[in-house]
Amino acid sequence: MAAEFAEAATTFTDVTFGGVDCSVNKKVCEKHKIDGYPTIYLFKEGKTEGIEFHGQRSVDGFCDFIENYTTSKAKRPPKVFIELNPLNFENHTSSRKCLFVTFFAPWCGHCKRFLPEAKIAAAAFQVEEDAAIGTVNCELYKEFCDGVGVSGYPSIKLFKDNSSIEYDGPRTADGVASFINKNCGTERAANGLLLDTAGIVDEATPLVKEFLAGKADALERMKAIKGAEFYVKVMERINAKGVEQVQKDMETMNKILTARKGSYKALDGMKRRYNVFNEFIPKPEPEPVQQEAEPAQQEAEAAQQEAETAQKDNTKPFGEPVTIQSEAVFTENPAKEL
Numbered sequence: 001m002a003a004e005f006a007e008a009a010t011t012f013t014d015v016t017f018g019g020v021d022c023s024v025n026k027k028v029c030e031k032h033k034i035d036g037y038p039t040i041y042l043f044k045e046g047k048t049e050g051i052e053f054h055g056q057r058s059v060d061g062f063c064d065f066i067e068n069y070t071t072s073k074a075k076r077p078p079k080v081f082i083e084l085n086p087l088n089f090e091n092h093t094s095s096r097k098c099l100f101v102t103f104f105a106p107w108c109g110h111c112k113r114f115l116p117e118a119k120i121a122a123a124a125f126q127v128e129e130d131a132a133i134g135t136v137n138c139e140l141y142k143e144f145c146d147g148v149g150v151s152g153y154p155s156i157k158l159f160k161d162n163s164s165i166e167y168d169g170p171r172t173a174d175g176v177a178s179f180i181n182k183n184c185g186t187e188r189a190a191n192g193l194l195l196d197t198a199g200i201v202d203e204a205t206p207l208v209k210e211f212l213a214g215k216a217d218a219l220e221r222m223k224a225i226k227g228a229e230f231y232v233k234v235m236e237r238i239n240a241k242g243v244e245q246v247q248k249d250m251e252t253m254n255k256i257l258t259a260r261k262g263s264y265k266a267l268d269g270m271k272r273r274y275n276v277f278n279e280f281i282p283k284p285e286p287e288p289v290q291q292e293a294e295p296a297q298q299e300a301e302a303a304q305q306e307a308e309t310a311q312k313d314n315t316k317p318f319g320e321p322v323t324i325q326s327e328a329v330f331t332e333n334p335a336k337e338l
Contacts, residue, residue: 001038001057004057004058004059004061004062005017005057005062007059008059008062008063008066008074011059011063011074011075011076012063012066012072012074012075013075014072015066015070015072022034022037032050039052040052040053041053042065042066042069042070044069044070051069053065055106055137055140056106056137056139057106058106059076060076060079061106063076080119080122080123080126080133081118081119081122081133081134081135082099082132082133082134082135083134083135083137084101084134084135084136085136085140085141085144086141086144089136089144092132092134093159096129096130096131096132097130097131097160097184097185098130098131098132098158098159098160098180098183098184099131099132099133099134099158099159099160100118100121100125100131100132100133100134100156100157100158100159100167100176100179100180101133101134101135101136101156101157101158101159102114102115102118102133102134102135102136102154102155102156103135103136103138103145103148103150103153103154103155103156103157104135104136104137104138104153104154105137105138105139105153106137106139107139108153108154110153110154110171111153111154113171114154114156114171115135115154117171117172117173117175117176118133118135118173118176120173120190121133121173121176121177121180121190122134123192124173124177124188124189124190124191124192125177125180125186125188127188127192127264127265127268128186128188130184130185130186131180131184131186131188133176133180138150138153148164149164158179158180158183158184160183160184165183167179172190173190174189174190176190177189177190181195192260192264193257193267193268193271194268194271194272194275196275196278197275198268198271198272198275199230199271199272199273199275199276200275200276200279201225201227201228201231203225203228204222204225204228204231204279205279207221207222207225207231208231208279208280211235211238211280212280212282218235219232219235219236219239222235230272230273230276231276231279234246234276234277234279234280235280237249238280243280243281243282246277246280246281247281249277250274250277250278250281253270253273253274253277254274256270257270257271257274
């Protein structure tokens, strides 16, 4: 909590944050009837009675509490989570195709570990119209959480088409993004950019290979494929300026995408074009994987090698020591040797 408290202090210019060590200042703590740690109070100017803090012990939780009881405003980045409650929950689930929700309790250790990952994914999906990520504080809205079937924390659900899907995947930003993409038809990576598959038309892939192989009619046939208009532009650009120009174009686009220069709408369009450009860059053929010999084959090869070695040893010049191995063969009467 100390880190969140300290960070919240940086968001206000007219609110002082401080602490009291009750092991040293016992009288102060006894005066305010402190019987547990940490206990947090807000003291307004000129008031000796404080307002006890109740809520999520996070940067947003502290800032919200102060803003609710004072006229001070925190300077903080926009919230990426949709903060859900019994009053706004139905409106948010009905106004978009998908809503990914984490039901949590502030004291829950697993929640504290998962929510930062979910927050990364939430920031990435802020630009999506059909999918969003929210939270419900079940310590504040326990009855509501019980009503939607929450029995443990965190309870993570995707609400879609008037029903919910339990999330049991990896508790990482990538895991959340992949789950939403699979169920909601989005193509968003956890880093905020589109996936490498965005903009790719499967039907166009064979024609790309034919075009690179020099087939003259590939361009005209590409024009007949729905959604492949940008493929046609790339092919015409290659015919006019060569593949090297496309590679230079990709280097420029990659710098812009990496630096996130521009609106997400512009970056999304560029990422789709980048993915299509990349389809035309020749890829090295994978080296054939040499399969290991089967055990029986290995034994046969070892036996053959041993036999060849023995034959070489037996043909050594006379006088050189030669080791000859022999085996005893027995008949049915073990006492009589052949």
